[in-house]
Amino acid sequence: MEKLNHIQGSIVSIPVNDIDTDQIIPARFLKVTDKEGLGKAAFCDWRYLEDGETPNPDFILNNPAYQGASVLVAGDNFGCGSSREHAPWALLGAGFQAVISTDFADIFRNNALKNGLLPIIVDADTQQQLFSLADEDPSTTVSVDVEAQTLTLPDGRAVSFPLDGFSKYCLLNGVDQLGYLLALDEEVQAYESKHPRRVATTA
Amino acid sequence: MTETGKPRTLFEKVWSAHTVRDQSADSPAVLYIDLHLVHEVTSPQAFSMLRERGLRVRRPDQTIGTMDHSTPTTPRNALGIIPVADAMAAKQLDVFSQNCSDFGIPMYALGDEHQGIVHVIGPEKGLTQPGMTIVCGDSHTSTHGAFGALAFGIGTSEVGHVLATQTLLQNKPRTMAVNVDGALGDGVTAKDIILAIIAKIGIGGGTGYVFEYRGDAIRSLSMEGRMTVCNMSIEGGARAGMVAPDDTTFEYISGREHAPSGAEWDAALANWRKLPTDDGANYDEEITIRAEELTPMITFGTNPGMGMPITAAVPMPDDEADYNKKIALDKALTYMDLRPGQKLLGKAIDVVFIGSCTNSRISDLRQAADFVNGRKVAEGVRMMVVPGSQQVKRQAESEGLDEIFRAAGAEWREAGCSMCIAMNGDQLQPGQYAVSTSNRNFEGRQGKGGRTFLASPLTAAASAIAGVVADPRRMLN
Ligand code: SF4
Numbered sequence: 001m002e003k004l005n006h007i008q009g010s011i012v013s014i015p016v017n018d019i020d021t022d023q024i025i026p027a028r029f030l031k032v033t034d035k036e037g038l039g040k041a042a043f044c045d046w047r048y049l050e051d052g053e054t055p056n057p058d059f060i061l062n063n064p065a066y067q068g069a070s071v072l073v074a075g076d077n078f079g080c081g082s083s084r085e086h087a088p089w090a091l092l093g094a095g096f097q098a099v100i101s102t103d104f105a106d107i108f109r110n111n112a113l114k115n116g117l118l119p120i121i122v123d124a125d126t127q128q129q130l131f132s133l134a135d136e137d138p139s140t141t142v143s144v145d146v147e148a149q150t151l152t153l154p155d156g157r158a159v160s161f162p163l164d165g166f167s168k169y170c171l172l173n174g175v176d177q178l179g180y181l182l183a184l185d186e187e188v189q190a191y192e193s194k195h196p197r198r199v200a201t202t203a
Numbered sequence: 204m205t206e207t208g209k210p211r212t213l214f215e216k217v218w219s220a221h222t223v224r225d226q227s228a229d230s231p232a233v234l235y236i237d238l239h240l241v242h243e244v245t246s247p248q249a250f251s252m253l254r255e256r257g258l259r260v261r262r263p264d265q266t267i268g269t270m271d272h273s274t275p276t277t278p279r280n281a282l283g284i285i286p287v288a289d290a291m292a293a294k295q296l297d298v299f300s301q302n303c304s305d306f307g308i309p310m311y312a313l314g315d316e317h318q319g320i321v322h323v324i325g326p327e328k329g330l331t332q333p334g335m336t337i338v339c340g341d342s343h344t345s346t347h348g349a350f351g352a353l354a355f356g357i358g359t360s361e362v363g364h365v366l367a368t369q370t371l372l373q374n375k376p377r378t379m380a381v382n383v384d385g386a387l388g389d390g391v392t393a394k395d396i397i398l399a400i401i402a403k404i405g406i407g408g409g410t411g412y413v414f415e416y417r418g419d420a421i422r423s424l425s426m427e428g429r430m431t432v433c434n435m436s437i438e439g440g441a442r443a444g445m446v447a448p449d450d451t452t453f454e455y456i457s458g459r460e461h462a463p464s465g466a467e468w469d470a471a472l473a474n475w476r477k478l479p480t481d482d483g484a485n486y487d488e489e490i491t492i493r494a495e496e497l498t499p500m501i502t503f504g505t506n507p508g509m510g511m512p513i514t515a516a517v518p519m520p521d522d523e524a525d526y527n528k529k530i531a532l533d534k535a536l537t538y539m540d541l542r543p544g545q546k547l548l549g550k551a552i553d554v555v556f557i558g559s560c561t562n563s564r565i566s567d568l569r570q571a572a573d574f575v576n577g578r579k580v581a582e583g584v585r586m587m588v589v590p591g592s593q594q595v596k597r598q599a600e601s602e603g604l605d606e607i608f609r610a611a612g613a614e615w616r617e618a619g620c621s622m623c624i625a626m627n628g629d630q631l632q633p634g635q636y637a638v639s640t641s642n643r644n645f646e647g648r649q650g651k652g653g654r655t656f657l658a659s660p661l662t663a664a665a666s667a668i669a670g671v672v673a674d675p676r677r678m679l680n
Pocket residue numbers: 271272320321322341343559560561619620621623624641642
């Protein structure tokens with residue numbers, strides 16, 4: 001995973017509550033065996049017309065003014081639904097580095113953090129302010145400081161957001177968590193010696 | 204670190220028995236995983252990661268694979284083979300076979316007599332047992348909590364972690380007691396309980412919590428009913444739901460392929476009996492529902508929290524005080540092409556889907572078959588019945604349920620996720636309405652442009668016969 005400390009980018013908003021993972025990436029795109037190329041499937045059923053190819057001119061991500069936005073501002077409870085890690089892969093593939101909402105579904109948040117896509121939790125007022133800013137001016141830019149855990153709005157107001165210490169450490173240092181777990185091998189062995197396996201699938 | 208004397212919840216007991224390392228200020232807990240279920244859709248990138256790093260699967264003996272999501276459910280051909288028409292799906296299945304064989308993981312392939320939906324086969328093989336930790340790259344892993352296991356869905360990176368280390372980094376969730384007291388009325392089932400709970404708390408209401416379902420109504424459910432309830436914990440935002448094990452649990456497990464036997468059974472039973480929450484233990488949150496107030500439930504919108512009693516009318520967005528919620532409701536009704544204040548009873552439907560890890564077990568099929576027996580599926584309605592596993596399918600066939608369904612005009616399919624996820628050829632056409640026993644009614648979930656009403660197998664069967672959304676209570680013999 002790449003190190004992530006600062007994000008500076010323009011915002012685009014999808015002010016819809018409870019955006020589920022089936023909207024972020026519909027199941028028919030899950031037949032892949034790698035992570036590549038999922039960006040074009042992000043929000044596919046909102047982004048393209050019936051034929052699945054022609055961009056829907058009414059969908060904000062197709063608006064030329066918002067091209068290149070790297071911070072997505074969404075309604076409450078973003079990422080509910082399935083455990084598919086294809087959701088953060090698709091968002092990253094579509095150029096996003098962070099998603100801002102008032103709340104994230106657990107599995108989505110975990111998956112996002114493991115891929116360097118930053119879930120930023122803000123209060124409802126800040127969320128509304130960002131919705132309006134994005135609407136009024138597509139060039140609205142925010143900056144994010146992971147170390148300081150702050151999101152800075154165009155008016156200079158810095159809003160802090162929660163981030164657990166471990167995820168923060170991993171993001172800042174580009175550490176992936178598998179390395180951490182592999183290093184605990186002795187402890188795991190000790191656990192296994194005291195706790196016989198419960199079932200044997202190979203038996 | 205014994206906490207003798209301090210009353211503990213079921214969750215606490217299972218959690219603390221599995222911490223390789225406790226949670227600290229700097230890092231989450233490291234949790235040992237007893238059973239890892241893998242399937243073709245969320246595992247390929249995890250196996251690739253193992254390959255890139257030259258890692259092996261630490262405990263293939265605690266891992267099991269099955270094909271379910273991208274598999275077709277079309278009947279077998281003359282050679283007894285289920286053909287896979289979709290080239291990408293075929294490749295995904297091949298990659299999965301190769302991965303399982305390279306890493307020594309036992310796996311049930313498409314067509315195998317043990318194959319089925321991952322959350323159906325774990326319990327049916329006796330692999331799911333009380334007090335275990337169980338994970339799978341699938342959010343409905345919560346199903347296995349019905350046995351008093353701590354079971355939850357994980358992402359593909361985490362699938363890789365468990366494959367390589369048999370452990371997971373986890374922040375400790377909070378606990379919520381979900382009490383369902385009293386007795387259910389006729390025609391009201393486990394599915395209605397969970398739809399009512401989600402309608403009450405909303406789809407984000409359980410975020411950060413593990414549910415423990417309690418109360419007489421839960422205790423009186425069969426294991427299959429408890430699985431239906433736990434299955435949809437994730438639709439309430441909770442990653443896991445649990446039910447304390449009792450004699451119903453033990454009877455279900457006893458004699459199954461991987462169940463302990465002899466002296467091991469006695470030892471296991473003694474441990475399992477210690478699992479239920481101690482008197483006086485605290486939960487972080489508690490809610491209560493009265494079972495006798497419940498009716499058959501149905502969803503009207505585009506997430507599982509948008510549910511109501513089947514006799515109710517679709518809510519009015521204008522009555523919604525919260526602006527964001529009003530917008531969400533508006534958007535959902537537009538997608539569903541429903542009018543505010545409209546009743547769903549009598550609404551014409553195109554498809555009825557009986558299946559998915561929520562409701563594809565033998566008792567679900569029996570209930571639906573019993574209802575359609577001697578009746579006919581309404582003209583113009585397609586009814587699909589998709590058993591959750593090959594074992595369920597064989598059992599149903601031995602009881603003649605397939606004949607009952609066929610005689611009524613329904614399709615009897617091979618086992619798999621089918622139209623629950625619509626990535627295997629089974630899908631709604633744009634604009635179609637379905638009454639489905641699955642767990643998600645998100646936009647396009649059952650096929651692009653398709654519209655889903657979630658309900659119980661009984662309500663689904665009644666609607667298939669009536670050709671419209673129907674209240675099964677009015678049609679019970
Ligand atoms: S039946 Fe549906 S919900 Fe269950 S595992 Fe399959 S796709 Fe997921």
